[in-house]
Amino acid sequence: MNALEAQLQYVFGETLPAPGETMEVAPGVRWIRMALPFALDHINLWLLRDEIDGRAGWTVVDTCISRDESKAQWEKLFETQLEGLPILRVIVTHMHPDHMGLASWLCERWNAPLWISATDFNAARIASQSTTGFGGAASADFFASHGLSDPESLEKIRARASYYPSMVPEVPRRFRRMQDGDIVKIGGREWRCIAGYGHAPEHIALYCDELRVLISGDMLLPRISTNVSVYDVEPESDPLRQFLQSIDRFTELPADTLVLPSHGKPFRGMHERVRQLHEHHEERLREVIDACRESPKSAADVLPVLFKRKLDLHQTTFAMGESVAHLHKLWHDGRLKRERDSQGVWRFSLA
Numbered sequence: 001m002n003a004l005e006a007q008l009q010y011v012f013g014e015t016l017p018a019p020g021e022t023m024e025v026a027p028g029v030r031w032i033r034m035a036l037p038f039a040l041d042h043i044n045l046w047l048l049r050d051e052i053d054g055r056a057g058w059t060v061v062d063t064c065i066s067r068d069e070s071k072a073q074w075e076k077l078f079e080t081q082l083e084g085l086p087i088l089r090v091i092v093t094h095m096h097p098d099h100m101g102l103a104s105w106l107c108e109r110w111n112a113p114l115w116i117s118a119t120d121f122n123a124a125r126i127a128s129q130s131t132t133g134f135g136g137a138a139s140a141d142f143f144a145s146h147g148l149s150d151p152e153s154l155e156k157i158r159a160r161a162s163y164y165p166s167m168v169p170e171v172p173r174r175f176r177r178m179q180d181g182d183i184v185k186i187g188g189r190e191w192r193c194i195a196g197y198g199h200a201p202e203h204i205a206l207y208c209d210e211l212r213v214l215i216s217g218d219m220l221l222p223r224i225s226t227n228v229s230v231y232d233v234e235p236e237s238d239p240l241r242q243f244l245q246s247i248d249r250f251t252e253l254p255a256d257t258l259v260l261p262s263h264g265k266p267f268r269g270m271h272e273r274v275r276q277l278h279e280h281h282e283e284r285l286r287e288v289i290d291a292c293r294e295s296p297k298s299a300a301d302v303l304p305v306l307f308k309r310k311l312d313l314h315q316t317t318f319a320m321g322e323s324v325a326h327l328h329k330l331w332h333d334g335r336l337k338r339e340r341d342s343q344g345v346w347r348f349s350l351a
């Protein structure tokens with residue numbers, strides 16, 4: 001546990017649900033944990049006892065990436081954890097592969113509808129049919145324009161054109177739209193949709209006041225800071241501003257709310273965590289400003305300032321997006337200005 005985590009309360013200690021099993025974390029709310037083949041090696045999914053149109057069953061929140069291991073774990077859950085009841089609804093917090101991957105498979109298998117924001121539904125449909133934002137030529141060109149010059153890395157990014165479809169081969173053809181402020185009735189309880197920006201196009205977190213529980217998705221994680229990146233499809237965006245504004249809304253919820261994050265363990269201390277994240281990004285922004293004070297810097301130049309550890313290619317692409325996000329926050333705030341150098345690389349200096 002790091003020093004910041006020590007200021008949070010992990011209410012279940014080190015206890016995790018075993019693969020293929022669930023663990024009740026609040027009345028009618030069960031925790032599922034599935035392995036991921038990345039540095040971020042797991043995702044939390046949630047199984048909520050439900051009843052829709054008089055039919056008893058379950059609502060699932062998030063689905064894991066599409067691969068045999070996750071399907072096998074789902075099969076075991078169907079057999080042993082559903083009390084013989086069907087899955088009635090699939091909610092997806094946002095379009096990223098670890099959340100969206102098996103939505104189509106689950107919806108088809110149970111004849112259940114998909115609930116998601118319209119923005120993420122459409123982004124997922126496009127991404128599952130193309131390369132936008134997750135590798136491919138457009139992505140490589142974008143990173144090159146921000147100073148990534150290693151030919152081997154650029155070649156690998158160029159070649160990674162079907163990155164998203166490999167983990168999300170299909171997206172359901174229909175959906176039910178969730179919007180900020182909507183109330184979703186799950187098992188007779190009201191859950192309020194809270195839209196968040198800066199991580200995914202339109203991420204939906206769900207808050208139940210009766211249970212004092214927040215399903216935070218990726219918008220509030222206890223251990224790591226949420227990835228906030230600029231992507232080639234929206235090259236001038238300011239996702240860090242969007243993210244910081246979005247998480248402030250969680251401080252309007254009661255301080256003792258139990259937070260169910262997509263990665264890491266359930267925790268209390270939401271207000272503290274929001275404060276920590278602001279501080280974390282403020283520090284990074286200060287370091288970036290200091291670096292740009294010396295001489296104009298590209299996003300690639302800033303990587304070692306932001307990330308002290310050695311990065312593999314997968315991490316480098318995330319890190320480049322994050323680096324641009326920090327530079328763009330300062331640029332949009334008017335603290336940095338940018339100029340394209342003779343190589344076509346964006347360089348940022350004090351405004």
Ligand SMILES: [Zn+2]
Pocket residue numbers: 094096199200218
């Ligand atoms: Zn995500």
